[in-house]
Amino acid sequence: MTVRVLGPLVAVAVLLGGCGDGGRAGTVAGRDTAGSWERVLAQARAQTVNWWMYGGDDRINAYVRRYVKPAARRLGVTVRVVPVTDTADAVGQVVTERRAGKTSGGSVDLIWINGENFASGKRAELWLRGWAGRLPNARYVAGSDPSIARDFQMPVDGQESPWSRAAFVYATDTARVPDPPADLDGLLAWARAHPGRFTYPAPPDFTGSAFVRHVVQAKGEDAAFRYLAALKPLMYRHGEVFPKSEAELDQLFANGKVDFAMSYDANFVLTAVHKGQFPRTARPFVLGDGTLTNVSYVAIPADAAHPAASRVLANVLLSPPLQAVKADPAVLGIPTVLDRARLPAAQRRRFEQAGSSPYLLRDLGRPVQELPAGRVGSIEARWRRAVLRQP
Amino acid sequence: MTARRARDLGLLAPAILTVAVLFGGALAGIVRTSLVPLGGGASLAAWRALLGDPDFAAALVFTLRVTVVSTVLAAIVGLVGAALLRDRGSALRAMLALPVPVPHLLVATLAVLWLAPGGIAERALGGLPVDLVRDRAGLGVTLVYVVKEAPFLALLVLAACGRDLRAREEVAAVLGSGPWQRMRWVTWPAIRGPLVIGSIIVAAYAAGSFEVPLAIGPNYPPTLATFAYEATQGDVIAGQGEAAAALLLTSALSMFLALVAVRFARDVEGG
Numbered sequence: 001m002t003v004r005v006l007g008p009l010v011a012v013a014v015l016l017g018g019c020g021d022g023g024r025a026g027t028v029a030g031r032d033t034a035g036s037w038e039r040v041l042a043q044a045r046a047q048t049v050n051w052w053m054y055g056g057d058d059r060i061n062a063y064v065r066r067y068v069k070p071a072a073r074r075l076g077v078t079v080r081v082v083p084v085t086d087t088a089d090a091v092g093q094v095v096t097e098r099r100a101g102k103t104s105g106g107s108v109d110l111i112w113i114n115g116e117n118f119a120s121g122k123r124a125e126l127w128l129r130g131w132a133g134r135l136p137n138a139r140y141v142a143g144s145d146p147s148i149a150r151d152f153q154m155p156v157d158g159q160e161s162p163w164s165r166a167a168f169v170y171a172t173d174t175a176r177v178p179d180p181p182a183d184l185d186g187l188l189a190w191a192r193a194h195p196g197r198f199t200y201p202a203p204p205d206f207t208g209s210a211f212v213r214h215v216v217q218a219k220g221e222d223a224a225f226r227y228l229a230a231l232k233p234l235m236y237r238h239g240e241v242f243p244k245s246e247a248e249l250d251q252l253f254a255n256g257k258v259d260f261a262m263s264y265d266a267n268f269v270l271t272a273v274h275k276g277q278f279p280r281t282a283r284p285f286v287l288g289d290g291t292l293t294n295v296s297y298v299a300i301p302a303d304a305a306h307p308a309a310s311r312v313l314a315n316v317l318l319s320p321p322l323q324a325v326k327a328d329p330a331v332l333g334i335p336t337v338l339d340r341a342r343l344p345a346a347q348r349r350r351f352e353q354a355g356s357s358p359y360l361l362r363d364l365g366r367p368v369q370e371l372p373a374g375r376v377g378s379i380e381a382r383w384r385r386a387v388l389r390q391p
Numbered sequence: 392m393t394a395r396r397a398r399d400l401g402l403l404a405p406a407i408l409t410v411a412v413l414f415g416g417a418l419a420g421i422v423r424t425s426l427v428p429l430g431g432g433a434s435l436a437a438w439r440a441l442l443g444d445p446d447f448a449a450a451l452v453f454t455l456r457v458t459v460v461s462t463v464l465a466a467i468v469g470l471v472g473a474a475l476l477r478d479r480g481s482a483l484r485a486m487l488a489l490p491v492p493v494p495h496l497l498v499a500t501l502a503v504l505w506l507a508p509g510g511i512a513e514r515a516l517g518g519l520p521v522d523l524v525r526d527r528a529g530l531g532v533t534l535v536y537v538v539k540e541a542p543f544l545a546l547l548v549l550a551a552c553g554r555d556l557r558a559r560e561e562v563a564a565v566l567g568s569g570p571w572q573r574m575r576w577v578t579w580p581a582i583r584g585p586l587v588i589g590s591i592i593v594a595a596y597a598a599g600s601f602e603v604p605l606a607i608g609p610n611y612p613p614t615l616a617t618f619a620y621e622a623t624q625g626d627v628i629a630g631q632g633e634a635a636a637a638l639l640l641t642s643a644l645s646m647f648l649a650l651v652a653v654r655f656a657r658d659v660e661g662g
Contacts, residue, residue, distance in 0.1 A: 091627040095429060099631075120627045124429055202610045204625050237508075241525040242610045255509030377626055384446065388611050 037136055043308035045076035050306075051298075051313065052090035053112035055083020056247065059271050063332050067325055071316050077309045082108075086206070087117045094126050094301045106303035110310040114296040115152040118160060119373035121299065128300040131311055132161035137318035142339035148295050152373035160297035161314040162337040164326075167266040167364045168210050168292035175281040177259050183288040184218055184227065191234035197259045199235050201249050202242035202388060203380040210264050212383050213376070214292050217368050221379070225386045232387055242388070254278055264294070267333035270359035284359065290366030295337055324350035329357040418642070425635035429628055437632030447637065449612035454598055454641070457529045457614065458648070461536035462594040466586060468537055469544030473582075476545065477552050484549065490542045499535050499606035506531065524607050531607040532614075536600075540593045547585040556581050591652045595645040599638075615641040 049072070055061060061081070069079045084090050090111045097106050113121075121127055133143060141162060143149060148162050172180045181187040191198045201208030216224040232239035236258050243249040246263055253261035254277045261278075265271070272278035298317060300310045316322065320343055323336040340348050356362065371379070426433050441447050476483055490498070505511045507524040523531040556578065563573045601616035608614065613621060619634035619641075626633075 086624055088624045088627050092623055092631065095628060095631060099424065099427075099429060117627055124628050204621060237522070240527060241522070244525070244605075244610065251507075252509060257509045380625060384611070389445075 040308045040311055041075060044312040047306040047309035048078040048080050049109045049309045049313045050080050050082055050107060051110045051112070052082045052084055052093070052108050054085070054087060055081070056085060057265065057271070059332055063326060067322055068316060071319070071322060072313050075312055075316070077312050079313060087111065087113050091117045091121055091126070094121070094303070095124070097303060098126065102303050104303055105305045106301050107305070108301050109304045109306045110298050110300055110313060112163065112296060113160065113299050114294055115370065116373045116376045118151050118297065118299060119154040122154060122159060126301055127159040128302050128304065128307055130158045131300065132156070132158045132314070135161055135311060135315040135318060137315050140320060140338040140342045141318065142342070145339070147293065147367065147369065148337060151295065151297060152370045152376070154373050156297070160299040161318060162295050162297050163317045164296045165335040165337055166264045166294050166296060167335070168214055168262065168264050169266050169268070169284045169361060169364070170287055171253070171261040171269045171278070171282055171284050172259055173279050173282050175279065180285050181287065184215060187287060188227065188231055191231060194259065195234045196236050196238070199242060199249065199252065199258050200262065201245055203383050205245050207246040207249070207262060207264060208242070209376065209380055210292060211262055212379060213371055214287070216379060217292065217371065218288055225382065228383070228387050229390065232390070250277060266335065266364065267329070267360055270329060270333055270357055273359055282359070284361050286361065286365050290368040291364050292370065293364070293367040294370050320347040321350065327351055329360050333357065333360050421635045421639055425632050425639060428632055437629070437636050441633050441636045446613065447618060450615050450618040453529060453612040454614045454644070457532055458594050458597040461533045461540070461597045462590050464533065464537045465540035465593055466544055466590050468541035469548060470586070472541060472545035473548040473552065476549065487542050488546055490539060491546065493539070495535065495539055495600060496602040496606065498539050499603045502531060502535050503607055525609050527609045527611070529608060532604050535603050535607060536593070536597050544586065544589045544593065547589040548582045551582045551585045587652050587655065591649045594648045594652070598645045598648065599641050615644070
């Protein structure tokens with residue numbers, strides 16, 4: 001099924017879903033009543049949601065433009081995306097407004113968020129509470145699933161609603177490296193044999209930080225830093241220079257300067273091959289028997305100007321038709337946060353119909369949970385001390 | 392005399408008021424952010440964290456070095472450029488002015504595109520003798536500042552080299568002064584003012600600029616501005632206080648450089 005055909009179908013399905021939701025919400029969500037969701041919908045009508053989100057992924061931007069915005073518009077909600085280079089910028093905006101004494105009318109209505117950013121905000125009581133579980137479409141989410149109920153091991157407590165799943169994958173060009181390393185020790189051995197052909201972005205970059213956490217999860221913290229120190233002189237430009245971002249690493253990989261790329265986006269190879277940036281012989285792989293995974297969410301700041309419209313948008317993002325489009329490799333290929341067992345049969349079929357692609361891994365192996373959010377900062381600081389600053 | 396002074400102040404009042412409200416207000420806000428953490432209660436925690444951070448010391452040294460080297464190089468290149476173009480037509484001068492309105496970020500991005508490993512220059516030449524992108528010495532950052540600021544300084548100097556200056560130089564020559572004496576006593580006093588003021592602007596910009604080191608600068612050490620940026624990225628809440636303290640010190644550094652430059656200009660005048 002082509003994207004063009006899917007578009008209107010999704011719109012209709014979301015509309016139908018929206019109509020049905022109000023009626024059933026009361027019995028399923030327990031605490032909520034159908035009437036209160038109707039009230040939220042009524043309040044949201046004609047409002048504009050300022051949705052602050054990472055803007056560096058063209059395909060996600062296109063998905064939002066082609067599917068999310070029209071679906072929200074049918075409920076009378078206008079979505080205005082505020083693209084940021086790092087989610088911390090959006091949280092920073094909320095913190096600044098809070099400092100200035102603002103308690104309502106804030107400029108951030110919704111943030112695409114997870115991990116440390118969510119955890120610091122939660123500790124500082126920046127987020128609207130107790131709304132996420134009451135969304136009509138939350139009934140399709142397995143709230144007891146620990147990968148959803150805890151965000152980097154911080155309990156979500158209804159302060160954010162799941163949207164997306166991510167898995168940390170690596171990529172190589174099979175024309176250059178037909179047999180990529182199977183695990184981290186294999187990677188070190190490979191780097192010894194091919195000095196200067198591996199690098200990773202410098203933390204606190206999101207991707208580089210995830211690579212370091214992957215090593216920490218696999219080896220334990222002290223052994224991980226010994227490993228990273230041993231890897232450093234074998235790296236690109238002797239480890240004196242690191243790319244500053246995933247985009248810069250992609251560039252080095254595409255230009256043949258290094259042999260591996262990596263991303264917390266399981267479909268990044270697909271995206272880059274489609275763009276013509278990576279060669280058609282590029283393939284994703286995982287290092288070790290498992291891979292780092294996380295769920296990302298949307299949170300509403302407590303001082304948001306349009307909280308009702310933000311909830312409506314969060315509900316639209318969770319709707320089975322939109323999640324199915326997102327899971328389709330032809331559109332995005334991002335695994336859904338919905339529990340398929342909870343979906344009506346017709347909806348479930350949509351997920352099963354989604355095609356496959358050589359640029360997407362069918363099996364990501366054992367999911368490895370993220371470290372507690374509070375440890376991320378200290379690991380990044382230790383990396384600066386033990387790896388970056390070392391000559 | 393006092394009446395005249397009062398009138399001068401009155402005339403300056405709108406400008407002073409604007410600066411005081413816009414910059415003074417912002418500065419007061421930053422001072423508050425550095426002292427009052429989210430949730431209230433004044434504390435010096437952010438300042439203590441900043442001053443105890445070895446990365447901050449490294450950032451301070453690196454920023455000072457890049458600022459001084461870039462400004463001095465830009466001034467030298469600007470002076471040489473002005474000397475070469477002094478007697479040329481307006482077409483060449485217009486070309487010299489071209490880089491001035493181009494944003495720094497664009498120049499830095501172009502530099503990365505051309506000079507980065509795997510970039511256009513390397514592909515064309517098969518290899519570059521020095522690393523300019525992400526090099527620890529900050530050569531790339533310095534290069535971008537010199538390319539951007541030298542034309543700006545050259546234009547300021549050229550504006551001071553009008554027909555009037557030429558006439559005075561000719562008078563000095565008729566009175567028997569040599570080229571060095573003319574430079575020392577006629578030309579230099581005329582161009583010194585614009586050069587020093589332009590250099591203050593350049594130095595203040597280089598000390599506080601954030602986008603150029605972020606685009607082309609090393610992973611380590613950071614500049615003060617990138618240090619502040621990374622502090623807010625690492626810890627969204629406490630990082631703001633530390634970033635505010637770092638930026639206050641950056642502002643103080645720029646003001647200090649300005650005072651030194653003004654003082655230097657006065658000494659030359661007196662001597």
